[in-house]
Amino acid sequence: MPELPEVAAAALELTKAALGKTIAAVRPVHFAMKKKFPPADARRVKGRRIEGIERQGKHQLLRLDSGDTLVVHFRMNGDWEIGTTGEEIDRFARGVIELTDGTRISLIDSRALSSILLDREGSSSLPKLGMDANDPGLNAAHLKNVLARKKIGIKPALMDQAVLAGLGNIYAAEALWRAGIDPTRPASSVSPAKLAKIADSIRYVLSPEAAIPGRYTDGDTEGRFAVYGREGEKCRKCGTKVSRIVQAGRSTYFCKKCQRG
DNA sequence: CGACTCCTGACA
DNA sequence: TGTCAGGAGTCG
Numbered sequence: 001m002p003e004l005p006e007v008a009a010a011a012l013e014l015t016k017a018a019l020g021k022t023i024a025a026v027r028p029v030h031f032a033m034k035k036k037f038p039p040a041d042a043r044r045v046k047g048r049r050i051e052g053i054e055r056q057g058k059h060q061l062l063r064l065d066s067g068d069t070l071v072v073h074f075r076m077n078g079d080w081e082i083g084t085t086g087e088e089i090d091r092f093a094r095g096v097i098e099l100t101d102g103t104r105i106s107l108i109d110s111r112a113l114s115s116i117l118l119d120r121e122g123s124s125s126l127p128k129l130g131m132d133a134n135d136p137g138l139n140a141a142h143l144k145n146v147l148a149r150k151k152i153g154i155k156p157a158l159m160d161q162a163v164l165a166g167l168g169n170i171y172a173a174e175a176l177w178r179a180g181i182d183p184t185r186p187a188s189s190v191s192p193a194k195l196a197k198i199a200d201s202i203r204y205v206l207s208p209e210a211a212i213p214g215r216y217t218d219g220d221t222e223g224r225f226a227v228y229g230r231e232g233e234k235c236r237k238c239g240t241k242v243s244r245i246v247q248a249g250r251s252t253y254f255c256k257k258c259q260r261g
Numbered sequence: 262c263g264a265c266t267c268c269t270g271a272c273a
Numbered sequence: 274t275g276t277c278a279g280g281a282g283t284c285g
Binding site for chain 1: 277278279280281282
């Protein structure tokens with residue numbers, strides 16, 4: 001579920017629940033999580049105060065007063081569930097962060113692909129991240145720079161976190177549909193005029209006005225996307241059936257007629 | 262580049 | 274039973 005807007009909303013929830021508070025315990029619950037968060041890390045974070053919470057791309061960073069950073073990534077299905085230490089732990093909780101005031105923040109993830117890692121002061125496990133997809137500075141000139149020499153399709157290129165941080169499969173497809181761009185078009189071959197359309201479309205699909213109903217925004221989940229997940233259904237602009245292809249191992253939904261640019 | 266991996270649930 | 278899933282790292 002998480003792309004940039006969802007992760008941003010989750011980081012806000014986390015901030016409300018945890019900022020300024022002290023860690024009583026961080027416990028991996030699922031085996032896959034234990035592998036990446038050893039007991040030494042758990043001992044190290046206990047008693048530390050959470051001094052800041054930031055988002056970088058789809059990563060959430062918890063800055064501790066020790067200089068260490070807890071790095072959380074939701075991958076496909078992760079989400080926070082805020083509760084208290086008295087409650088029963090959710091069936092899908094893969095890790096929990098318990099605070100000394102009794103707050104328990106559970107990382108819920110049915111697939112258990114999420115991760116919580118500890119970066120010790122001075123080290124960072126974060127991969128290279130491009131400009132945030134939300135950044136007001138996102139424009140055609142910037143896209144031209146980061147996409148130069150990229151021969152892969154524009155859609156997988158936009159999903160490359162080193163190109164643009166935060167854009168994922170859904171919003172990449174939705175933005176390209178809005179911009180009328182063929183997702184398979186080699187990234188470096190897209191004209192500046194089209195790149196400007198893409199930048200505008202990304203800004204739009206990530207904006208609050210376009211807020212796609214889901215976990216954090218109310219609304220019907222039926223028909224919330226223009227093309228994503230709508231293979232065989234009618235394109236909202238022209239009525240042509242929406243196509244589905246696979247690019248870089250991921251489904252791409254698009255309209256063959258509207259997206260030729 | 263594609264293929265495979267990490268996991269588990271939902272659904273045809 | 275098989276396929277797919279809003280992510281991303283690794284490997285050949």
